[in-house]
Amino acid sequence: MDKLLLIFQREYLTRVRKKSFLIMSLVGPLLTVALFAVPVMIAKMSDSGKVVAISDAGGLFQTLPEDNDGLRFTRVSADLPTAKAEFNKTKYDALLHVPKLDLVNPNGFQVFSRKGLGMSLENDMRRAVEDAVENQRLRQAGIDRATLDNMKVKVELQTISLSDEGERSSSTGVxxxxxxxxxxxxxxxxxxxxxxxxxxxxxxxxxxxxxxxxxxxxxxxxxxxxxxxxxxxxxxxxxxxxxxxxxxxxxxxxxxxxxKMVQDRVERVNSASVTGTRPAKQSQEESNKIVKALRQAxxxxxxxxxxxxxxxxxxxxxxxxxxxxxxxxxxxxxxxxxxxxxxxxxxxxxxxxxxxxxxxxxxxxxxxxxxxxxxxxxxxxxxxxxxxxxxxxxxxxxxxxxxxxxxxxxxxxxxxxxxxxxxxxxxxxxxxxxxxxxxxx
Structure with a gap:
C-alpha cells in the first residue's frame, strides 16, 4: 500500500505542478463559455445593421415589415430600372423587387445584391414576402387579421413525473x-x-x-x-x-x-409596441413562457x-x-x-x-x-x-x-x-x- 501511495503521489504532483494544468484549470471555464458565446456574438454582429430596399410594383406591401434583430426595410421606386439605379448609389444590402402578381399563384420575385446573400437574410426576406401575401389574401377574403390572431390558441403543457417518491414537476428543455x-x-x-x-x-x-x-x-x-x-x-x-x-x-x-434578460426583452418589446410594430400582449406571453420554463424544472x-x-x-x-x-x-x-x-x-x-x-x-x-x-x-x-x-x-x-x-x-x-x-x-x-x-x- 505504501508503494501504491508513493506512485499515486508522484503521478498527481507531477501533473498538477505543470504550467499547462494551471493554465487550463484557470482558463478552461472561460474557454467553455467562449466556445458557445463567441459564435452567437459573431452571428449577431454579422447580421446586424442590414438594410433591404423594397421595389413594390405590385402594391403588395401596404406597410413595411417591422425592424427585426438589426434588419430594416426601406421603400424605393416601384420602377425596377429606377430602383436599381437608386440601389447602386446607396449602401443597401439587398433590393427586393415585387412584380405585379396574382395572389393565387404569386411568383416572379427578384432579389438583387452586390454580394452573396446569407441564409439568415434570405430567410427573413422570404418570410416578409410570405406574410405580406397572406395579409393580402386575408383582406380579399374579408377576414380581419387581428380576429384571426385572436382565434389562435397556444397551449402550455405542465409535465409532471410520477415515481415512487411522488409527483415532481419537470421541464424537458432544462x-x-x-x-x-x-x-x-x-x-x-x-x-x-x-x-x-x-x-x-x-x-x-x-x-x-x-x-x-x-x-x-x-x-x-x-x-x-x-x-x-x-x-x-x-x-x-x-x-x-x-x-x-x-x-x-x-x-x-x-x-x-x-x-433580468427576460425583463430587458419585455421592455424592448413594449417600446416597440408603442410604435405599432408588435403586439405587447403576445410578447409578454412569450416572455412569461421563458420564465416558466426556467422555474418549472x-x-x-x-x-x-x-x-x-x-x-x-x-x-x-x-x-x-x-x-x-x-x-x-x-x-x-x-x-x-x-x-x-x-x-x-x-x-x-x-x-x-x-x-x-x-x-x-x-x-x-x-x-x-x-x-x-x-x-x-x-x-x-x-x-x-x-x-x-x-x-x-x-x-x-x-x-x-x-x-x-x-x-x-x-x-x-x-x-x-x-x-x-x-x-x-x-x-x-x-x-x-x-x-x-x-x-x-
Whole structure:
C-alpha cells in the first residue's frame, strides 16, 4: 500500500505542478463559455445593421415589415430600372423587387445584391414576402387579421413525473440541457485523462524507466497508482472548473440572470409596441413562457451530483485501465490506432445516439440497455437521470455492472500490462494480446 501511495503521489504532483494544468484549470471555464458565446456574438454582429430596399410594383406591401434583430426595410421606386439605379448609389444590402402578381399563384420575385446573400437574410426576406401575401389574401377574403390572431390558441403543457417518491414537476428543455452537460463532461474527461494514462505508460516504457521501477514494485501496483493518480488530477481540475464557473455565474447574476434578460426583452418589446410594430400582449406571453420554463424544472440535485461523481469516477477507472493496457502493449502512438478504435467507439457511439434516442426517449429499450452496458453506461445513465423515471433497481444494477466491468477491466489490463511493459520492438496483434491474458506467473 505504501508503494501504491508513493506512485499515486508522484503521478498527481507531477501533473498538477505543470504550467499547462494551471493554465487550463484557470482558463478552461472561460474557454467553455467562449466556445458557445463567441459564435452567437459573431452571428449577431454579422447580421446586424442590414438594410433591404423594397421595389413594390405590385402594391403588395401596404406597410413595411417591422425592424427585426438589426434588419430594416426601406421603400424605393416601384420602377425596377429606377430602383436599381437608386440601389447602386446607396449602401443597401439587398433590393427586393415585387412584380405585379396574382395572389393565387404569386411568383416572379427578384432579389438583387452586390454580394452573396446569407441564409439568415434570405430567410427573413422570404418570410416578409410570405406574410405580406397572406395579409393580402386575408383582406380579399374579408377576414380581419387581428380576429384571426385572436382565434389562435397556444397551449402550455405542465409535465409532471410520477415515481415512487411522488409527483415532481419537470421541464424537458432544462432536463435536456443538464443531460448534455453531464454527458459531455464525462466524455471529455475520459478522453483527456485516459489518453494521458496511455501516453504516460508509453513514455516510461520507451525511456526504459519502467525497467528500474518494476524492480521495486509490481506491474499491477504501478498501473493502479498511475490510474488513481491521474484520476485525482481530473477531479482536482473538475473541482476548480466548478468553483470558477460558480464564481463567474455569481458575478454575472445581476446583469445576465434569466429574469433580468427576460425583463430587458419585455421592455424592448413594449417600446416597440408603442410604435405599432408588435403586439405587447403576445410578447409578454412569450416572455412569461421563458420564465416558466426556467422555474418549472424540479431536478433532484443531490441524486444527480452523487450519480455524476460515481459515473465520472467509474467511467474513468474503467476506461483508464484499458488505455493503460494499450500504452503497455505498443511502442509508439502510430500503433495505438488499431487498439484505440474498439475502446473509444462505444464512447463516441453513446454521444451520437444520445442526440437521436436518449434525450427523446430516455426510458426506452435502447436507453435502458446502453445504461446497463459498462462501456456506455457512464454517459447513457447520466443522460437519462435528469429526465426522471429511472427505477431504483435499474440505477443499482447499472452501478453494480459498472463496478464489475471495472474489476474485469483491471484484471485484463493487469495481465496485458505485466507482459507488455517490458516488450519492445514487436508488432502486437489481438491474437498476441489474448495469449498474454493466460500467461502464468
Amino acid at each position: 432536463s435536456t440541457g443538464v443531460a448534455y452537460a453531464c454527458g459531455f463532461l464525462i466524455y471529455i474527461f475520459i478522453f483527456m485523462y485516459g489518453i494521458q494514462i496511455m501516453r504516460g505508460v508509453m513514455e516510461e516504457k520507451t525511456s526504459r524507466i519502467v525497467e528500474v521501477v518494476i524492480s521495486s514494485v509490481k506491474p499491477f501496483q504501478l498501473m493502479m497508482g498511475k490510474v488513481l493518480g491521474i484520476a485525482a488530477v481530473g477531479f482536482t481540475q473538475l473541482l476548480i472548473w466548478v468553483l470558477l464557473s460558480l464564481g463567474i455565474a455569481t458575478a454575472m447574476a445581476g446583469s445576465m440572470s434569466p429574469e 424540479d431536478l433532484n440535485v443531490p441524486l444527480l451530483v452523487g450519480c455524476f461523481l460515481f459515473y465520472f469516477l467509474g467511467g474513468y477507472l474503467f476506461y483508464g485501465a484499458l488505455f493503460g493496457a494499450i500504452g503497455a502493449a505498443v511502442d509508439n502512438e502510430t500503433d495505438t490506432q488499431q487498439f484505440m478504435l474498439p475502446v473509444t467507439m462505444p464512447l463516441v457511439l453513446t454521444f451520437v445516439v444520445s442526440q437521436a434516442v436518449l434525450t427523446t426517449n430516455p426510458n426506452g429499450p435502447v436507453a435502458f440497455w446502453m445504461s446497463m452496458f459498462p462501456f456506455t453506461s457512464p454517459i447513457a445513465m447520466m443522460m437519462r437521470l435528469p429526465f426522471g423515471g429511472v427505477p431504483t433497481w435499474q440505477l443499482a444494477l447499472s452501478m453494480l455492472l459498472l463496478i464489475g466491468g471495472f474489476v474485469f477491466a483491471i484484471w485484463v489490463a493487469a495481465r496485458i500490462y505485466r507482459v507488455g511493459i517490458l516488450m519492445y520492438g514487436k508488432k502486437i496483434t489481438y491474437g498476441e494480446l489474448s495469449k498474454w491474458l493466460f500467461y502464468k506467473g
